[in-house]
Amino acid sequence: MFIGCHLSSTKGFLAMGKTALSIGANTFAFFTRNPRGGSAKELDSEDAHALTELCKAEGFGPLVAHAPYTMNLCSADEGIRGFAADMLREDILRMEALPGNYYNFHPGSHTGQGVDVGIGFIAEALGSVLPLAEHTTILLETMAGKGSEVGRRFEELKEIIDRVEGTASVSPVQGAPAARLGVCIDTCHLHDGGYDIVHDLDAVLNEFDNIIGLDRLKACHLNDSMNDAGSRKDRHAKIGEGHIGLEALTAVINHPVLKNLPFILETPNELPGYAKEIALLRSLRQ
Numbered sequence: 246m247f248i249g250c251h252l253s254s255t256k257g258f259l260a261m262g263k264t265a266l267s268i269g270a271n272t273f274a275f276f277t278r279n280p281r282g283g284s285a286k287e288l289d290s291e292d293a294h295a296l297t298e299l300c301k302a303e304g305f306g307p308l309v310a311h312a313p314y315t316m317n318l319c320s321a322d323e324g325i326r327g328f329a330a331d332m333l334r335e336d337i338l339r340m341e342a343l344p345g346n347y348y349n350f351h352p353g354s355h356t357g358q359g360v361d362v363g364i365g366f367i368a369e370a371l372g373s374v375l376p377l378a379e380h381t382t383i384l385l386e387t388m389a390g391k392g393s394e395v396g397r398r399f400e401e402l403k404e405i406i407d408r409v410e411g412t413a414s415v416s417p418v419q420g421a422p423a424a425r426l427g428v429c430i431d432t433c434h435l436h437d438g439g440y441d442i443v444h445d446l447d448a449v450l451n452e453f454d455n456i457i458g459l460d461r462l463k464a465c466h467l468n469d470s471m472n473d474a475g476s477r478k479d480r481h482a483k484i485g486e487g488h489i490g491l492e493a494l495t496a497v498i499n500h501p502v503l504k505n506l507p508f509i510l511e512t513p514n515e516l517p518g519y520a521k522e523i524a525l526l527r528s529l530r531q
C-alpha cells in the first residue's frame with residue numbers, strides 16, 4: 246500500500262524522502278513552491294536525482310506534487326491567469342527532473358464568469374503545457390465546490406479533459422499528451438461536494454467510471470471532513486474524527502478500484518500525528 250502525507254520541501258528533495266521513511270510513508274506530497282505562490286527556488290538536479298534513487302531503492306509509489314493554492318488558471322483577471330499559466334509551465338519543467346511522478350492542481354475558480362468560461366481557460370492553459378510534460382502526469386483534483394470553484398462535478402473535469410484532447414497544440418505530433426492528464430480524488434472534497442462516499446462508495450466510483458473513466462484515476466487525497474456531506478466547505482479533519490469516519494475511509498483504502506493508488510494524507514497533523522495515521526491505516530489494510 247502506498248501511503249504518505251504532505252511534507253515541507255524547505256530542506257530539499259532527498260530530505261523529504263528520508264522524512265517520509267521515518268514516518269512509515271512510501272509516497273508523499275509536497276508543494277512545488279510556497280503554497281501561497283511566489284517564485285520557486287532554483288532546482289537542484291543532483292538532489293532531485295538522489296530522491297529518485299531513494300524512491301526506487303525503497304519501492305515508493307508515485308509522488309504527488311501539489312501546485313500552489315493561489316494558482317488560478319481561470320480567474321477573470323487576465324494578469325492572474327497569465328501568472329498562473331507561467332507558474333504551471335515552470336512547475337512542469339521542474340517536475341521533469343523527478344520523472345514518473347504526478348503534479349496535482351486545483352482546476353481553479355471562475356470568479357463569476359461561469360463554469361463554462363472557466364473550463365475553457367483551464368483547458369487552454371493545459372493544452373499549451375502538456376507537450377512539455379514528457380515524464381509527468383498532470384492531475385486535476387476533485388473540488389468541494391467552495392465559492393466559484395470549478396471541478397466539483399465529475400462532468401466538469403471530463404469537459405476539461407475533452408477540451409484539452411481537442412486542442413490543436415496537443416495534437417498527435419508528440420504522441421498523445423492528453424494521456425498524461427489524470428484525476429486525483431480527495432475524500433473530503435468528494436464528501437463536501439455531495440458524493441456519498443460514506444454510504445455508497447461503489448456508486449460514486451461507478452459514476453466516475455461512466456463519466457471520466459477509471460483509467461484517469463491516478464491518486465487519492467485521504468482526509469476526513471469537519472462538515473456534513475454536501476456542505477461545500479472543504480475543511481479537513483483527522484482520520485476517523487470527522488463526518489466521513491474511520492469505517493468509510495477503511496473501505497476507501499481497501500476498495501479494489503482504489504487500493505493501488507498513492508494515498509496522501511492532508512489532515513491537520515504534524516509529523517508524529519501523520520506517523521500514527523499511517524500506522525493506523527496500514528493496520529486496517531486487508
Ligand code: FE
Nearest residue numbers: 311350351386
Ligand atoms: Fe488540493
Ligand code: FE
Nearest residue numbers: 386431466511
Ligand atoms: Fe486535496
Ligand code: ZN
Nearest residue numbers: 433434479481
Ligand atoms: Zn481540501
